[in-house]
Amino acid sequence: MAxxxxxxxxxxxxxxxxxxxxxxxxxxTFVSWVACLAIFLSFLTxxxxxxxxxxxxxxxxxFEREIYNWIASGELSVNIGFRLDALSVIMxxxxxxxxxxxxxxxxxxxxxxxxxxxxxxYLNLFxxxxxxxxxxxxxxxxxxxxxxxxxxxxxxxxxWYEKDSASDAGKKAFVVNRVGDFGFLxxxxxxxxxxxxxxxxxxxFGEIGRNAHLLSGGAATVITLLFFVGAIGKSAQIPLxxxxxxxxxxxxxxxxxxxxxxxxxAGVYMIARLNFLYSMAPDTMLVVAVIGVxxxxxxxxxxxxxxxxxxxxAYSTISQLGFMFVAVGVGAYAAGIFHLMTHAFFKxxxxxxxxxxxxxxxxxLDMRNMGGLxxxxxxxxxxxxxxxxxxxxxxxxxxxxxxxxxxxxAFSSSQGHVLIWxxxxxxxxxxxxxxxxxFFGTFHGECRASEExxxxxHESPRVMxxxxxxxxxxxxxGGYVGIPHLLGGENSIEKFLAPVFGTEIPVKTALxxxxxxxxxxxxxxAGHDGSLELALMVxxxxxxxxxxxxxxxFYVKNPGLPGRFAARCSGLYHWVHNKYFVDELYDLLFVRxxxxxxDFLVKVMDDxxxxxxxxxxxxxxxxAGGRLRKVETGYVQEYAFGIIVGAIIVVGYFIVAPxx
Amino acid sequence: MxxxxxxxxxxxxxxILFTIGAIxxxxxxxxxxxxxxxxxxxxxxxxxxxxxxxxxxSVDGSVFVFFIMTVAAVEAAVGLAIFVMxxxxxxxxxxxxxNLLKG
Numbered sequence: 001m002a003x004x005x006x007x008x009x010x011x012x013x014x015x016x017x018x019x020x021x022x023x024x025x026x027x028x029t030f031v032s033w034v035a036c037l038a039i040f041l042s043f044l045t046x047x048x049x050x051x052x053x054x055x056x057x058x059x060x061x062x063f064e065r066e067i068y069n070w071i072a073s074g075e076l077s078v079n080i081g082f083r084l085d086a087l088s089v090i091m092x093x094x095x096x097x098x099x100x101x102x103x104x105x106x107x108x109x110x111x112x113x114x115x116x117x118x119x120x121x122y123l124n125l126f127x128x129x130x131x132x133x134x135x136x137x138x139x140x141x142x143x144x145x146x147x148x149x150x151x152x153x154x155x156x157x158x159x160w161y162e163k164d165s166a167s168d169a170g171k172k173a174f175v176v177n178r179v180g181d182f183g184f185l186x187x188x189x190x191x192x193x194x195x196x197x198x199x200x201x202x203x204x205f206g207e208i209g210r211n212a213h214l215l216s217g218g219a220a221t222v223i224t225l226l227f228f229v230g231a232i233g234k235s236a237q238i239p240l241x242x243x244x245x246x247x248x249x250x251x252x253x254x255x256x257x258x259x260x261x262x263x264x265x266a267g268v269y270m271i272a273r274l275n276f277l278y279s280m281a282p283d284t285m286l287v288v289a290v291i292g293v294x295x296x297x298x299x300x301x302x303x304x305x306x307x308x309x310x311x312x313x314a315y316s317t318i319s320q321l322g323f324m325f326v327a328v329g330v331g332a333y334a335a336g337i338f339h340l341m342t343h344a345f346f347k348x349x350x351x352x353x354x355x356x357x358x359x360x361x362x363x364x365l366d367m368r369n370m371g372g373l374x375x376x377x378x379x380x381x382x383x384x385x386x387x388x389x390x391x392x393x394x395x396x397x398x399x400x401x402x403x404x405x406x407x408x409x410a411f412s413s414s415q416g417h418v419l420i421w422x423x424x425x426x427x428x429x430x431x432x433x434x435x436x437x438x439f440f441g442t443f444h445g446e447c448r449a450s451e452e453x454x455x456x457x458h459e460s461p462r463v464m465x466x467x468x469x470x471x472x473x474x475x476x477x478g479g480y481v482g483i484p485h486l487l488g489g490e491n492s493i494e495k496f497l498a499p500v501f502g503t504e505i506p507v508k509t510a511l512x513x514x515x516x517x518x519x520x521x522x523x524x525x526a527g528h529d530g531s532l533e534l535a536l537m538v539x540x541x542x543x544x545x546x547x548x549x550x551x552x553x554f555y556v557k558n559p560g561l562p563g564r565f566a567a568r569c570s571g572l573y574h575w576v577h578n579k580y581f582v583d584e585l586y587d588l589l590f591v592r593x594x595x596x597x598x599d600f601l602v603k604v605m606d607d608x609x610x611x612x613x614x615x616x617x618x619x620x621x622x623x624a625g626g627r628l629r630k631v632e633t634g635y636v637q638e639y640a641f642g643i644i645v646g647a648i649i650v651v652g653y654f655i656v657a658p659x660x
Numbered sequence: 661m662x663x664x665x666x667x668x669x670x671x672x673x674x675x676i677l678f679t680i681g682a683i684x685x686x687x688x689x690x691x692x693x694x695x696x697x698x699x700x701x702x703x704x705x706x707x708x709x710x711x712x713x714x715x716x717x718s719v720d721g722s723v724f725v726f727f728i729m730t731v732a733a734v735e736a737a738v739g740l741a742i743f744v745m746x747x748x749x750x751x752x753x754x755x756x757x758x759n760l761l762k763g
Contacts (some may be wrong), residue, residue, distance in 0.1 A: 632761075634761050635759050635762075
C-alpha cells in the first residue's frame with residue numbers, strides 16, 4: 001500500500017484534468033460521475049491505508065514515498081513526496097469522505113446552474129490541493145497545497161462572478177489570505193535557514209522532527225509564531241477572520257466543503273503537523289490558545305445578532321476553529337484533530353442542511369423570512385437537529401466528546417489556564433444558544449415567507465438528502481472514537497494519533513487552585529482527578545443545556561422577547577449586529593490607507609519621479625539629437641573635408657607625438 | 661637617368677599633387693572635376709609608392725600600385741554610373757545641389 005499513497009491526491013487531479021479537457025463535449029451526467037468517482041476512489045485508497053495502519057504496530061504507521069526530485073539547488077533539495085501517518089490519514093479520510101458526500105450533494109444542488117461543469121472542475125481541483133496539503137512530506141509541497149486551496153477558495157467564492165458582492169468577497173478572501181501566507185512563507189525560510197545554520201538543510205517533516213532539538217528556544221518561538229500567522233489567515237482567527245463570513249457568497253456546498261469542513265482546518269492541521277516545534281515554544285502556544293479562545297468567544301457573540309443563516313454558520317465555524325486552536329495551543333493536539341473531525345461532520349451537515357432549507361425556500365437566506373419548515377422538509381429538519389445537538393455538545397453526540405476533551409485539556413494541561421477554560425465553557429453555552437436560535441427560527445414557529453414562496457416549499461431530492469443522512473449518522477456516532485477514559489472508553493483516536501504527537505503536554509502535577517477550582521475544592525469535589533473532570537463535564541453540559549433553554553424561551557415560547565431585549569440594549573445590539581464594526585475599522589485602517597498610499601505613489605513616485613526620469617531622459621536625447629543632426633548637411637564635399645581634417649589630425653599626432 | 665632623381669623630390673611632387681587633388685575635391689562644383697581630383701590623389705599616392713620602391717630596391721611598392729590602379733578603375737566605373745543616374749533624376753551633377761540625405 002505504501003507504494004500507492006500518491007494515488008490519494010492523484011485521483012482528484014485526474015478528475016480535474018478529465019473534466020476540464022473533455023468535459024465540455026460530454027453530458028452533465030458524465031461530468032458529475034467523473035468528479036464524484038475521483039473523490040470516491042481516493043476515499044477508498046485512504047480507507048485502504050487506514051485499514052493497513054490498523055494491522056501494523058503503532059510505531060510502523062508511517063508510509064513515505066518520494067516520486068520525483070522537484071528542486072535541487074545547492075543545499076536545497078525538495079522532493080515531491082507523500083507521507084501518510086496517523087495524522088494525515090485521518091485528514092485524508094475527512095477530506096475525501098466529507099468531500100465525496102458534498103460532491104454528491106452538489107449534483108442535486110447545482111443542477112440547472114450554467115456553471116455546472118466549472119463547479120465540479122473547481123471542486124476536484126480543491127480536493128486535490130487539500131490532499132496535497134495533508135499528504136505532502138515537506139513544507140514546500142504543503143505550501144503548494146496551502147496556496148492551491150486558497151486559489152480554489154477564491155475561484156469558488158466568486159463562482160457567481162456576475163454578482164459584484166461575490167467577486168468582491170472572493171477578492172477579499174484572497175487578499176486576507178495572502179497576509180497569512182506571507183507569514184507562513186517567511187516561517188519556512190526562517191526554519192530552513194535556522195536548521196541550515198546547524199548543518200541540517202531540509203524541509204522534510206520527518207527530518208525537521210528529528211533535528212528540531214538543534215533549534216534554540218528563541219528561534220523556535222519566532223518560527224512557530226510566523227507559522228501561526230499563516231494559520232490565522234487560513235483558519236480565520238482574530239484578526240484575519242473577516243474573509244470567512246463574506247465567503248458565504250459562494251454556492252452552499254462550497255461553504256460546506258471549503259469554509260467549514262476542510263480548508264479552514266488547514267491551519268490546525270499545520271500546527272498539529274509541526275507539533276514538535278510548537279512544543280518547544282511555550283510562548284507561542286500561549287498565544288495560540290489565547291487567540292483561539294478569544295476568537296471563539298468573539299465570533300460566537302457576533303453569531304447572536306445575525307439573521308442570514310449562512311452568516312451565522314460562518315461565525316460558528318470561526319468560533320469552532322477557535323476551539324481547535326485552544327486545543328492545539330494547550331498541547332492537546334489529538335483533541336484538536338478530534339474536534340476537527342467531528343466538526344467536519346456536523347458543520348458540513350449544518351451547511352448542507354442550510355442549503356437544503358434555502359433550496360426549499362427558493363433561495364431565501366434571511367431567518368426573519370423563514371420558519372415553520374419542520375413539516376415540509378422533515379429530513380432536513382431532523383438532520384439539522386442532530387447537527388445542532390452535536391455542535392451544542394449534548395452528551396451522546398459527536399461534538400460533546402471532542403468539545404469536552406478540549407475543555408478538559410484547556411483546564412488540566414500544564415499549558416492551559418482556568419481562564420481559558422472559563423471563556424471556552426461560556427462560549428460553548430453561547431454556541432448552543434445561537435445554534436438553537438437559528439434552528440428554532442428556521443424550522444419552528446409560523447412560516448414568515450411570502451405566499452408564493454410558501455407554495456413552493458418542498459423537500460430536496462434524494463441525491464441531496466442521502467448525504468445529509470449519512471452526515472447526520474456520522475455526527476451522531478463520530479464521537480465514539482474518542483470516548484474519554486472517564487466514561488469507560490479508551491480514547492482510541494488519541495491512542496491512534498499518539499505516534500505522531502509523541503508524549504502530550506503533561507497534566508499539571510498540582511492543579512492551580514484558582515478561583516473556580518478553589519470553590520470546588522471547598523466543597524470537596526476536587527478531591528481527585530476523576531471527579532474534577534466529571535464536574536467540569538457536567539458543568540459544560542449544563543451550560544449547553546442552559547443555552548438551548550434560553551434559545552427556546554426566546555424564540556419559541558415567547559417570540560416577542562428578543563425584539564424587546566434588542567430594543568432595551570439597542571446600543572449593544574447595534575454594535576453586535578454590525579459585527580463590532582470590524583470591517584469598517586479595517587476599511588478605515590488598511591483599505592483606505594492602502595488606497596491613499598497608492599494614490600500618493602501614483603502621483604509622486606510614478607507621475608513625478610519615474611515618469612520624470614524616463615520622459616526626461618527621452619527629452620534630453622531628443623534635444624541633443626536635434627542639435628547634433630545639423631552636422632549632417634548632406635553636402636558630400638563637406639564630409640570629404642571632414643575626412644581630410646581627421647586624417648591630418650591623426651597623421652599630425654603621429655608626427656608631433658614622438659617629438660615630446 | 662632616373663636613378664639620379666632623389667626620392668625626396670618625388671615625395672614633394674606627390675605631396676603637391678595630393679594637396680591639389682584634395683583641395684580640388686573639396687571646392688570644385690562640378691562632379692566630374694571632383695572625380696578627376698580624386699584620381700589625382702590616387703596617382704599622387706602611386707608616385708610615392710613607385711619612388712619608395714625604387715629607392716629601397718623592392719617590388720612591394722610596385723605591386724601596390726597595380727592594386728590601386730585596379731581600385732581606381734573600378735571606382736571610376738561605379739562612380740560614373742552613379743553620376744549618370746543622378747543626372748537623369750536631378751538634371752545636375754553639382755554636388756551642392758545633391759543634398760537630399762541630410763539631418
